[in-house]
Amino acid sequence: MKDLHISLLSDIYGGLLTEKQRDIVRDYFDYDLSLGEIAASYGISRQAVADTVKTCERSLCKYEETLGFAARLADIRAAVASVSDSLAHGDSVKAKADADALLSEL
Numbered sequence: 001m002k003d004l005h006i007s008l009l010s011d012i013y014g015g016l017l018t019e020k021q022r023d024i025v026r027d028y029f030d031y032d033l034s035l036g037e038i039a040a041s042y043g044i045s046r047q048a049v050a051d052t053v054k055t056c057e058r059s060l061c062k063y064e065e066t067l068g069f070a071a072r073l074a075d076i077r078a079a080v081a082s083v084s085d086s087l088a089h090g091d092s093v094k095a096k097a098d099a100d101a102l103l104s105e106l
Helices: 004-016 019-030 035-042 046-067 069-088 092-105
Strands: none
Touching: 004 019, 004 046, 004 069, 019 035, 019 046, 035 046, 046 069, 069 092
């Protein structure tokens, strides 16, 4: 199974890759194409595709390690879910406290 986390990182940091790298990563992770299918599409070897995918995985993970945007996005989503859950259960006091905490972090 392909790593969905890399697909998310590609959505966030894909602009830091070359156009060809971005396209290969998208084909591999988002469109679930095989190395052979991608290689045929670009007229390169399967090994070249595999090397590009691995290089891009390392780069995307390094960007996340340095910048942390995906982790921050996950934290914000969790905080918004907490506010939503509190509102769904009629706890407006907790919802307001959670919303205020979220806003203070932004």
